[in-house]
Amino acid sequence: MLRDMLEGRGRIWWAAVVIFMFLLPFILPRFYLYLLSIILLTGLLATSLNLVLGYGGIFQFHHAVFYGAGAYGTALILTKTGLSPWISFIVGPLVSAALGLIMGWICIRLSKLYFAMLQISLGSLVWIIVYRWYSFTGGDDGIHGIPLPDILSSSNNAYYFTLVVTLICLFAMYKVIKSPFGSALQGIRDNPVRCEMIGINVKRHQLLALIIAGFFAGVAGSLFVVVDNTVFPDMLFWTLSLEICIMCLLGGWFTFLGPMLGAAIIIALRTFVSTYTTYWALVLGILMALVIFFLPNGVLGYIEEKIKKGFIEPVIKE
Amino acid sequence: MDLIYAILPPKVLAQIFVGLSRTTILFIVSSGLSLILGVLRIPNVAHGSLYMIGAFMAFTISKIFGGGDAGFWAALVGAPLGVALVSLAAERGLFQYLYEREHLMLLLLTFAVSLIFGDLVKIVWGAEYKSVPVPHVFQGYVYLFGGLPFPIYNLFLLIIGPIVAVALWLIVNKTKIGKISRAAAVDREMVGAVGINVSWVFAIVFVIGCLLAGLGGALVAPTVSVTLGMDHTLIIEAFLIVIIGGLGNIWGALLGALIFGLTQSLGILVWSQFGIVFPYAAVIVVLLFRPTGLLKSTW
Numbered sequence: 001m002l003r004d005m006l007e008g009r010g011r012i013w014w015a016a017v018v019i020f021m022f023l024l025p026f027i028l029p030r031f032y033l034y035l036l037s038i039i040l041l042t043g044l045l046a047t048s049l050n051l052v053l054g055y056g057g058i059f060q061f062h063h064a065v066f067y068g069a070g071a072y073g074t075a076l077i078l079t080k081t082g083l084s085p086w087i088s089f090i091v092g093p094l095v096s097a098a099l100g101l102i103m104g105w106i107c108i109r110l111s112k113l114y115f116a117m118l119q120i121s122l123g124s125l126v127w128i129i130v131y132r133w134y135s136f137t138g139g140d141d142g143i144h145g146i147p148l149p150d151i152l153s154s155s156n157n158a159y160y161f162t163l164v165v166t167l168i169c170l171f172a173m174y175k176v177i178k179s180p181f182g183s184a185l186q187g188i189r190d191n192p193v194r195c196e197m198i199g200i201n202v203k204r205h206q207l208l209a210l211i212i213a214g215f216f217a218g219v220a221g222s223l224f225v226v227v228d229n230t231v232f233p234d235m236l237f238w239t240l241s242l243e244i245c246i247m248c249l250l251g252g253w254f255t256f257l258g259p260m261l262g263a264a265i266i267i268a269l270r271t272f273v274s275t276y277t278t279y280w281a282l283v284l285g286i287l288m289a290l291v292i293f294f295l296p297n298g299v300l301g302y303i304e305e306k307i308k309k310g311f312i313e314p315v316i317k318e
Numbered sequence: 319m320d321l322i323y324a325i326l327p328p329k330v331l332a333q334i335f336v337g338l339s340r341t342t343i344l345f346i347v348s349s350g351l352s353l354i355l356g357v358l359r360i361p362n363v364a365h366g367s368l369y370m371i372g373a374f375m376a377f378t379i380s381k382i383f384g385g386g387d388a389g390f391w392a393a394l395v396g397a398p399l400g401v402a403l404v405s406l407a408a409e410r411g412l413f414q415y416l417y418e419r420e421h422l423m424l425l426l427l428t429f430a431v432s433l434i435f436g437d438l439v440k441i442v443w444g445a446e447y448k449s450v451p452v453p454h455v456f457q458g459y460v461y462l463f464g465g466l467p468f469p470i471y472n473l474f475l476l477i478i479g480p481i482v483a484v485a486l487w488l489i490v491n492k493t494k495i496g497k498i499s500r501a502a503a504v505d506r507e508m509v510g511a512v513g514i515n516v517s518w519v520f521a522i523v524f525v526i527g528c529l530l531a532g533l534g535g536a537l538v539a540p541t542v543s544v545t546l547g548m549d550h551t552l553i554i555e556a557f558l559i560v561i562i563g564g565l566g567n568i569w570g571a572l573l574g575a576l577i578f579g580l581t582q583s584l585g586i587l588v589w590s591q592f593g594i595v596f597p598y599a600a601v602i603v604v605l606l607f608r609p610t611g612l613l614k615s616t617w
Contacts, residue, residue, distance in 0.1 A: 059422065106602070110609050113361065113421060117561040118605045124554055125598045132591055238554060242363075242429045249426060279441065285433035289412065292427045296419075 021163055025156045033155050034227065035271060037162040039264045041223040044166045046247040046259030047173060048216035053245065054253035055177055056209045057189030059116035062123030063217055063244055065103070068236030070096040070218025072130060075143050075231040085149045092225070093218035099126070100214020104207045120238060127236040142232030152226055162223050169216050174256060176212060185209055246284070250291050252298025261300050328466055330587065335462070337583030338576075339472035342479035343538045345575035348556040349486055349568050350530030356566015356615070357503040357523045360413060361421060363428040366553025367435035368401050368528050372535025373544045374439055375400045377448045380539075390453040394536050401532025402525045404435075409524045414517060432553075436546065445546055450539040471540060478537065482530070486568050489526070499523045503566065555597070562604040564611030573612055577604070 025033055049063040074092030077083055107118045130137045137143070152158050176182050188195045188202050196202050225231060234240065243266070251262025266284070273283050295302055326334070351365045375397035380389035408431060416424055456471040490496040502509040502516050510516045542548070559578050563570025578597045585596030604612060 053422075061425075106606070110605065114561065114605070114609060117557055118602065120554060121558055121598050121601045121605070125595060125602070128594055128598065129592070132594070237550075239550065242426065245422075245426055246429075249423075279437045281433040282437035282441075285430040285437070288430035288433070289427060292416070292423055292430070296423065 018167065022160070025159055030155050033159045035267070037155075037159045037223075037227040039267045040162050040166045041220045041227065042244075042247070042267055043260035043263035044169055044223070045217055045220035046244050046251070046263045047170060047256070048213045048220065049244050050248045050253065050256075050259045051173055051177070051216070052206075052209050052213045053248060054258075055182065055189065056185050056206060058206055058210065059112055060119065060210070060213065061116040061245070062119045062238055062241045063213070064238070064240040065123040065126050065236050066096040066100055066214040066217035067221045067224075067240075067244075068130065068231070068233070069099045069126065069214075070221025071224050071231045071235055072137060072143075072221075073218065074222040074225045075146050076137070078146050078148070078225070079143060085147075089222050089226075092222035093215050096218025096221065097211050097215035100211045101207070104210035104214075108203050108207050108210070123236070123238065123241070127233060127238075130236055131233040137233075140233055142230055144230050146225055146229050146231070148226060148229065158227050161226055165219065165223060169219055170260075173212075173216060177256065181205065181208070243284075246288055248298075250288070250298055252301030252304070254297065255300040255304060258298050258300040262298065265299070330584070331462075332466055332468070333583045333587055334580065335466075335468050335472065335476075337580040339475045339541075339579075340583060341575045341579030342475040343534050344552075344555060344559060344579055345479055345572050346482050346537065347531050347534035347552065348559040348563075348575055349482070349571040350527035350534075351556045352560040352563065352566055352568065352571045353486070353490070353530075354524055354527040355560055357499045358413075358417065358520050359421070359424075359503075360417075360428065360524075361425045361557070362527075363425060363553060364408070364432040364435060365428075365528070365531050365556060366549030367432040367439070368405060368531040369535040369538075369552055370544075370546070370549040371404060371435060371439060372397045372401045372532030373450075373539040373542075373548065374443045374448065374535075375532070376536040376539040377443070377450050377544050380450050386451075387453040387455060390451070390540070393450070393539070394533075397536035397539075398529045398532035401535070402529040405528030405531075406521065406525050409521050413524070414521065417520070432549070436549070440546060448544040450544065452540040456540075475537060482533070483568065483572055486530075490568065495519065495522060558598070558601045562601050562608075562611055564613035565615035567611070567613045567615060570611055570613035570615070577601075 024036065028036070045063070045067050048066075049060060052058045052060045053063075070092040072092075073095035074088045077088035077091050078085055103119060103122050106122065107115050110118055131140055133139065152161055177185075184195065184200050184205055188200065188205055192202050221231075221235070224235070247262035247266050248259045249262070250265060251260065252258030269283070269287075270280055273280050277283075291298070297305065347365070347369050351362060354360055354362050354365070376393035379393040379396045379400075383389035383392045412427065412431065413424075416427060452471050456469075456474050458470055459467040460470055460473060462468050490500065498509065498514055498519050499522075502514075502519055506516055509519075555578060559571060559574035561574075562577065563572070563574030577600050581596040581600045582594060586593030588596070
């Protein structure tokens with residue numbers, strides 16, 4: 001069963017999982033629905049990062065910027081303009097995609113660590129502007145109590161909205177990875193020089209991947225506005241970016257659903273640990289060190305390895 | 319005097335000196351980071367945490383010695399050594415097993431370590447603001463160019479910076495361990511093949527780098543309120559300085575720190591609300607025209 005599911009067969013099992021997810025509001029209390037919504041949208045965010053990091057081999061170290069940009073884009077349209085709220089949910093991701101285009105266009109000429117640092121620099125710029133521009137973005141307070149359309153204000157409906165949008169986005173990203181474009185991207189990750197030689201425009205492929213990843217991160221940001229009704233500048237801070245990287249690593253880089261699993265584990269664990277102690281970062285740090293040492297392919301990567309013997313692991317080449 | 323003021327108004331001159339004192343701290347911390355990145359190729363995110371630990375240790379040591387002048391000097395020596403011990407434990411316990419792994423793994427591991435350090439600091443020192451007194455010798459102001467008030471402590475920082483730069487240059491270029499470490503940065507296996515224990519060479523370089531982070535923390539402690547989260551912005555700044563200066567290049571770190579410190583302090587004059595934007599913009603400009611940094615990098 002698990003093997004079928006991971007190999008993309010076993011549609012019936014996936015359908016069962018989805019139907020189960022749709023039935024959850026009838027059995028779960030409100031808090032768990034909120035938690036589940038957060039897991040779904042964070043999983044979406046992590047999956048979008050994995051599109052460029054795991055499949056593209058691009059050192060996207062400041063992914064949270066696109067998440068925050070999407071959230072702020074949506075929140076600002078909702079609070080400052082009289083436009084239809086549904087437009088805001090489109091504008092948010094588009095803002096992120098545009099930011100992905102601008103930052104990607106500037107950064108793409110560098111590679112590896114230099115790419116990462118230029119991106120962190122640009123991302124920090126965006127963060128500072130959001131953090132300091134009190135009159136427009138609310139500064140370090142962020143924006144609270146964002147008005148939502150009535151239909152989304154109940155927690156059940158917010159959950160359904162998050163679930164449907166996340167499923168659509170996951171499906172779209174799965175199609176992207178399975179498309180010729182996705183194959184080319186993975187080829188570039190494994191051997192950029194050879195891809196260049198056989199006529200693939202490496203930079204253009206990578207740039208497109210960055211824009212797509214930015215767009216879906218923006219969707220996750222918009223969903224956060226729906227679920228939580230707030231935005232705050234920490235959504236664009238670099239520590240969050242590395243936490244998303246950790247989610248990808250924990251779930252498994254080279255698997256499609258790994259980041260979703262990683263996000264679920266980390267958020268569930270954070271909620272659980274926080275009820276006992278304030279030292280969540282300590283727990284996360286120790287967990288991370290253990291994963292890096294003993295499970296370098298992540299939880300799902302490990303399971304896949306066990307299921308399919310002879311599974312060849314892709315390697316990010318230096 | 320009048321000539322200087324004619325060229326540079328006092329306000330600008332004052333900001334330049336403020337920027338230079340900031341440069342000293344940035345340089346000391348980022349030169350350590352640069353050393354580690356250049357020789358060991360570890361993008362050490364935990365470097366910022368070590369800087370924070372250095373500041374907290376300075377607080378504790380100066381308190382033990384009664385908070386006076388003796389406390390300050392003891393902290394200046396003791397805090398970097400304490401940080402060096404912590405880093406030695408981290409290197410021998412964790413990092414040494416992962417040198418062969420790709421950068422991403424190393425970066426995430428050091429981030430995990432920085433999370434652990436952050437919470438350990440919270441457990442040991444608590445979440446309150448701490449302050450370290452400025453020693454009596456360095457209290458008060460000097461008047462530069464006939465009337466520009468400037469804290470004596472900052473003047474002390476301006477003297478320390480070049481001393482550290484020269485000392486580090488001597489260690490890297492003139493001592494045996496420095497030469498071995500530079501060779502090991504280029505070809506690790508070859509250095510091992512001639513009978514040198516590369517693992518320990520790396521450990522020593524790592525500890526020296528982290529010692530500088532601790533020194534930076536101890537030096538900054540009297541000028542700021544020591545608090546949790548002081549590592550977060552600093553580590554990003556240090557990384558950017560190292561990158562624009564050229565990886566592993568000490569003079570590059572100095573140049574990068576100068577650019578960063580001066581654009582920040584002068585930027586506040588230009589546009590006070592967004593003054594902090596200027597150093598980041600400067601980094602972007604540098605990287606667009608010199609993608610691998612201003613000076614020669616070691617790899």
